[in-house]
Amino acid sequence: MPAVIFFAFLDLEQIEVKKDIPGQLFMKNTINKKDFYFIPGFHGVQETLRRKKVRVKELWIMEGKKSVRTEKILCLARELNIPVRLKKGSELADILPGITHQGIIALAEKFHYADLDNLLRISLQKQDQGILIAADHITDEGNLGSLIRTAAFFGAHGLLIPKDRSAGISTNVLKRSSGAHAHLPITRVVNMSRTLNILKKKGFWIIGAAGEGSESIYRFDWKRDLVLVLGNEQRGLSRAVRELCHEVVNIPSWGKIEALNVGVAGGIILSEIVRQRSSGS
Numbered sequence: 399m400p401a402v403i404f405f406a407f408l409d410l411e412q413i414e415v416k417k418d419i420p421g422q423l424f425m426k427n428t429i430n431k432k433d434f435y436f437i438p439g440f441h442g443v444q445e446t447l448r449r450k451k452v453r454v455k456e457l458w459i460m461e462g463k464k465s466v467r468t469e470k471i472l473c474l475a476r477e478l479n480i481p482v483r484l485k486k487g488s489e490l491a492d493i494l495p496g497i498t499h500q501g502i503i504a505l506a507e508k509f510h511y512a513d514l515d516n517l518l519r520i521s522l523q524k525q526d527q528g529i530l531i532a533a534d535h536i537t538d539e540g541n542l543g544s545l546i547r548t549a550a551f552f553g554a555h556g557l558l559i560p561k562d563r564s565a566g567i568s569t570n571v572l573k574r575s576s577g578a579h580a581h582l583p584i585t586r587v588v589n590m591s592r593t594l595n596i597l598k599k600k601g602f603w604i605i606g607a608a609g610e611g612s613e614s615i616y617r618f619d620w621k622r623d624l625v626l627v628l629g630n631e632q633r634g635l636s637r638a639v640r641e642l643c644h645e646v647v648n649i650p651s652w653g654k655i656e657a658l659n660v661g662v663a664g665g666i667i668l669s670e671i672v673r674q675r676s677s678g679s
Contacts, residue, residue, distance in 0.1 A: 434455065434505055434506060434507060434508060435506055435507075435508060435509050435567075435568075435569065435572075436493070436494060436503050436504070436505060436506070436569045436572075437452075437454075437503065437504040437506055437569075437572050437577075438494055438497055438498070438499035438500070438502070438503050438569060438572070438573045439498065439499060439500045439502065439573055439576065440467050440471065440500050440502060441576035441577045442504070442572050442573060442575070442576055442577040442579075443457070443471055443502055443503070443504045443577070444467075444470065444471055444474070444577060445576070445577025445578070445580045445581070446504055446506065446577060446579075446580050447471065447474040447475065447478060447480075447504070448474065448580070449580035449581065450478070451580055452506050452507065452509075452580065453506065453507045454475075454478070454480050454504045454505065454506045454507075455480075455481075455505045455506065455507065456480065456481045456482070456483055456504075456505045457471070457472075457475045457480050457481070457482045457483070457502070457503075457504055457505075458482075458483050458484075458485050458490065458502070458503045458504075458505065459472075459482060459483070459484055459485070459501060459502050460484070460485060460486070460487045460490055460501035460502070461484045461485065461486055461487070463501045463502065468502070471502065487501065490503060494569060497569060497570060497573055498573065499573075509567045509579075511567075511584055511585055511586045512556060512583035512584055512585045513585065514558075514585050514587065514593065514596075516583065517530060517555060517556035517558075517583055517585055518597075518600065520555045520556065520583065521555035521556065521623065522600075522623065525623075526621050526622050526623055527623070527675065528555060528602065528623035528624065529552075529553070529554045529555055529624060529626065529668070529671065530554065530555055530556050530557070530558060530597070530602070530624070530625045530626070531545065531549045531554050531556070531557045531558070531625070531626050531627075531628065531664065532557075532558040532559075532590065532593075532594065532625050532626070532627040532628070532639075533545060533557065533558065533559045533560075533564065533628055533660075534560075534590060534627050534628065534629045534630060534635055534636055534639050535560055535563050535564045535590075535629075535630045535633075535636065536559070536564060536565055536628065536629075536630060536631065536660055537563070537564060537565050537630065537631065538565060538631055538660075539565045539568055539570040539571045539574065540570070540574050541565075541631060541659060541660045541661055542559070542564075542565040542571050542574075543570065543571040543572070543573065543574025543575040544574055544575070544659070544660075544661030544662075545557070545628065545660055545661045545664050546571070546574075546575040546578050546579055546582055546584070547574070547575045547576055547578035547661075548661050548664050548665040548668065549578075549582055549664065549668065550575075550578035550579075550581040550582040551578070551665075551668075552665070552668035552669065552671070552672055553672070554582065554668065555583070556582065556583040556584065556585060557582055557583070557584045557585070558584075558585050558586075558587055558590070558593060558625075559584065559585070559586055559587070560586070560587060560588075560589075560590045561586050561587065561588050566586065567579065567584065590636075590638075590639060591636075591638040591639055591642060594625060594627070594639060594642045595642060597625055598642060598644075601623055602623050602624055602625050603622050603623065603624040603625070603644045603645070604624070604625050604627060604642050604643045604644055605618070605624050605625065605626050605627065605643060605644060605645050605646075605647060606627045606629070606635045606639065606640055606643040606645070606646040606647070607626065607627065607628055607629070607635075607646070607647055607648070607649070607663060607664075607667055608629060608634050608635055608640075608646050608647075608648065609634075609648055609649075609656060609657060610646075610648065611645075611646040611647045611648035612645070612646060612647075612648075613645055613646070613647045613648070614647065614648060614649075614650050615647045615648065615649055615650075615666070615667050615670050616650070616670060618645065618647050619674070620670065620671040620674045620675065621674060621675055626664070626667060626668070626671075627639055627643065628660050628663065628664055629660075631660060647667070649663060649666055649667065
C-alpha cells in the first residue's frame with residue numbers, strides 16, 4: 399500500500415494525499431493510454447476541474463509543490479473527491495517528456511469528441527449568431543491548441559477537425575490550449591468537405607480565410623450563421639474545401655509580413671466577427 403501523508407496550505411483544511419512508493423502504483427508502464435489522457439499545467443487542470451465535463455481519475459502533483467494555485471486546485475480536487483498523488487519531478491518528466499507540466503498533471507478519462515448534431519443544436523439557438531470553426535488539416539499541435547483557446551475566448555460554438563492528416567487532441571494540444579478545451583465542443587469528422595456541404599445545406603455560410611482572399615474581413619458582413627475555415631500551415635485551404643466556400647476573405651496587411659500563425663489569424667477574424675455583431679455595424 400502507498401504511504402499516506404497530509405498536505406496543508408495556508409488556511410486550507412488538511413487534504414489526504416497519497417505518495418507513491420517507488421516501483422508501485424501508476425508508473426508510466428502501467429497506464430493504458432488508450433483509456434486515459436494527460437492534462438498538464440495549472441490552467442488546463444483547473445479549467446478541467448471547474449467545468450466538470452471530463453472525469454478526472456487522479457491528480458498528480460510534484461513533491462514540494464506549494465503555492466496558492468496549488469491550493470486552489472487541491473480544494474477543487476477535494477470537492478470532487480479526486481485522489482491526489484505526490485510524484486517526483488523525474489517521474490512526471492518521464493511520463494510527459496518535453497512538455498512543461500508545471501509540476502501538476504490530471505489523469506483523465508479518454509477524450510470524447512462532441513457529436514456534430516449537438517454542435518448544430520448549440521450554434522443555431524440564436525438566428526444569425528452561429529459560429530463554428532473548421533480546421534482544414536492543421537497538423538501542428540501548437541497551432542491547434544492555440545486555435546482552441548482563441549475560439550473559446552471569442553465564444554465560438556464548436557471546432558471541427560478531420561480524422562486523418564490533422565493534429566488531434568493530445569497532451570501537447572491540451573497544454574497549449576491551457577484548459578480552453580473544457581469550454582469548446584470539438585468534433586472530429588471523417589470527411590471535412592462532406593461535413594461542410596451538410597452544414598451549407600443547413601443554412602451555414604462557409605467562409606474560408608486565405609491571404610489571396612477576394613474580400614477584406616473588415617468589409618464582409620459577418621452577421622449570419624457561419625463556418626470559418628482555416629487552412630493548413632503550408633498549403634492553406636484544400637481545393638475541395640475552397641470550392642465549397644461562399645466567400646474567401648483576407649486579413650489586410652499594413653506591414654512587410656504577409657502571413658500569420660493560424661491561431662493569430664483566427665483571433666483577428668473572430669475579433670472582427672464579434673465586433674460587428676455586438677455593434678450592429
